[in-house]
Amino acid sequence: MAFFTACGSSKDLPDAYEVYEKGDDTEMSMQIEQPDFFAKGLCVGGTENVTGEYIPDDIASALVFLPDEEKIEYAENIYDKVYPASTTKILTAYLALKYGNLDDPITVSSTAASVPAESSVCGFKAGDQITLYDALSGLMLMSGNDAANVIAEYVSGSNSDFCVLMNQEARLLGATHSHFVNPHGYPADDHYTTAYDLYLIFQAALKDDTFRQLMAEKEMDVSYQNAAGETVNAKWESTNHYYTGEAEIPSGFEILGGKTGSSNSSGFCLVLYSKDQENRPVISIIMRSASKEILYQQMSRLLSVYG
Template sequence: MKKTFLDKKKFRSGGSRRLMALPVLLCLAVLTGCGQKIENKYDVNVGLMRMNSVNTSLTETDHAKGFSVGLALPGETTFNADDISAEAALMVEFGKEDPQAVAYKNPYVRTYPASITKVMSALVCMRHIQDFQQEFTVTENSKISVSGSSMAWLRPGETLTIEDLLYGMLLPSGNDAAVAVAEATCGSVEAFVEEMNRTALEIGATGTHFVNPHGLPDDRHYTTPYDIYLTMNEAMKYEEFRKIVSTVNYSPHYKDSNGMPKTQSWSVTNRFMIGETPVPQGLEVLGGKTGTTNAAGYCLTMGVRKTSTGEEYISTVMKAESKDELYRNMTSMISKTY
């Protein structure tokens, strides 16, 4: 299976493509692919030091040039978000050379990402896989026994394309599909998680640490709203990601364990996209990812576009107390584009 960081067909939407070098990356081995161990593994104190240095040094004219280029840097607490009841939220311009944070509340607070984890899983897969029509046979490792786990209802021995697995992971939020994506990309879940953490550090998401590809609860599995923005900011540059997360319904056609044709139907979990929550007038939802666990609360990150100007934004709401509150908060956030 071919795996490479280079020669990808990516969606480009203006602005600087790459971060400047981060000091924290000096401790890493050269990025060579799945399974390459990080010499010094993630240290939460390093992340906190970086966040504190950014937060305390910001002024109206200081954009922390030593940290990044082409990224927004919100302040530390709350701006234009007094109506947000969720624990944390952040909305940032996407695709601009000097993007600005439109609104935010506690953008650097540690949160549990739940299934928003799968945005990073998709990003890692897309950075490594050239041909999404390659087939992969689901293994026993995709059996998830956790009660209430979201599933794509894949069975060991079934053979699907990697693209189908990405749809199964991102639309119905299949934890089984996430394991299959990990194994198809890096050969094992362990190697894939190493690559998730490496990628997080590379894009500057130093407040993040992963232990699995799907987001099932673990005290060592966490992120921040700002790091979710950094991850979405990278993922939305890939045409394949945008295509998948903008899809409402998808029916994969694949082979069961006996080689016989099989199909099923998957639907996206985003209420805006299935018509259960109205999208504010003048806006188009580009897609994203939901996440829900007891520890994480109700979460959503997604891209939106202003239909009048084509301007795009990444908006994230974390740890709302209910699904209704999540969508009320997100409606309020994306309405601030006017």
């Protein structure tokens, strides 16, 4: 039996859940009122797939939702367990924006600057003087695992305490089939989600103007001070191939942003926000495609057929 509480944060956090686990089942006793969006504003479907003339090959799950109309255009295995990789950072950004102040100064710790092998990074070093906005920018554009660590320590004091908060907040959003053990999505057996849970988290994050602004940035010039007081200048570029020109945007669509993710266990993933030729917002997700090139081909086809 394991008990978790949210602790170590410098911000006001929601009341803790009382959690207990038995095998693969987790039950939670919640002491907070359910948010308004449980009653309205969500695309809610049954357990059956909703497909049509085009079904992408060799993926784990996919969806195309029209959120303003609360309409499901495509849904394939959206409640199946998947590994999120860096799409995890949507939740990390959501929590930073919910509990943080963008102008707050942060000193990068040696722990935050230390990331697993083959991580995507911003290149932060111990002692760097940045702001929360800098960390969020690096998180969303460069998909920096070091930026995720910085945010976790800023919000909760440590990665472990931040992960408690991630799991609490995910459940508040209705994402009850997810479990997070780090703030960046580096592969771990006990770090998982579903396409539908990612949709719930993404839709919540989209309510924040700064989140929408950062996910829409194609590139950004940044500067900050290192431990020696010297200025570090860098250019950060989006990992979204629709923005880099490596993938063709579907006819009639405007890409408004999103979040990529990839690892050996997750395959290639994309959570995307766009507008169709009727100016309707579209949320689309593909999890575990076979390659980056195929991922964007599949996403473009999904949008063209169902968006």
